[in-house]
Amino acid sequence: MRCLFFTALQGYDDWGVTYTSSNVCALRGSTVEISCTYRYPKKQDGRDTTVQKTLWFTETDGKKYVDLRRDTDYADRVKYSCGENSCNSYSCNGKCTLRIRDLRLSDSAAEYKFQFITNQPDGKYTGDPGVTLSVTDLQVKVSFPDPTNPTFAYLECHSMCGLAGPYIWTWGGRYVGQGRSYRFYIESEDIYSCAVEGYKHLHSPPVCKSTPQCTDIMPGSEITPFFDGQYGR
Incomplete structure (x- = not known):
């Protein structure tokens, strides 16, 4: 699965947070990692600096500075991985990763930020702006x-993340081809869906001709030209 990466740096003097990515995109149901490094002065006003607490939080729906490990929407789905800090003569550096499993579409409605708290007066620092997470489903575009x-019909597999694939296609749960596009003759019992290789359980909503549990394939959809793809049965 491919994510979109941009580097974000916040800081003043010897304090700062750098996020590996400021924008991350992932499939619903998958697991994502959001990482950062942070720095702080080894000493301040003659006092050795020690980190007393690290946390990740969101600022959605009026909830501010709530540790995700105590947030009812995330508590059983998040894990922090924070390594030991290293110091030179003047400053110290640390790294912390937020891991969220079983992603939900609602997880997109938040900006994820990292904060660390030290023993120094006013020694609290938050990386702001944070990381924007986009959670998406795969979708099948149908044309005739x-x-x-x-x-x-001609099918194309799409995602907001612009995933590179490779894409796979299933018919009734069985593998039938690979590629972003797929062509086939519709039969009433046919049920098709696409997925990204390695994430077969995170498939698109199924499409079929007229079965209630599917996204119906209806004549009159947008007509598009053929591209390279697989022929169905």
Whole structure:
């Protein structure tokens, strides 16, 4: 799965937080890691600096500075991995990673920030702005290249993340082809979906001709030209 990476740096003097990514995109149901490094002075006003607490939090729906490990929406899905800090003669550095499993679409409605608290007066620092997380499903775009033949369809697999794939296609749960696109003749019992290789359990909503549990394939959809892809049965 491919994420979109940008570097964000916040800091003043010897204090700061650097996020590995300021924007991350992932599939619903998958696991994502959001990482940062942080720095602080080894001494301040003659006092050795020690980190007393680290936390990740969001600022959504009026909730501020709530440790995600104590947030009811995240508590059983998050884990922190924070290594030992290293120091030179003047400053210290640390690293901390937030891991969120079983991603939900609602996780997108938040900006994730890291904060560390030290023993120094006013020795609390927050990386702001934080990391924007986008959670998405795969979607199948259906078109009919021949308006006179509504039984011949062309499918394309899409995601907001722009995942590179490779994409796989299943028919009734069985593997039938690979590639971003797929072509097939519609039959009433056919049920198709796409997934990214390695994440087969995170497939798109199924599409079919007329079964209630599917996203119906209806004649009259947007007509698009053929591209390279697999032919179905």
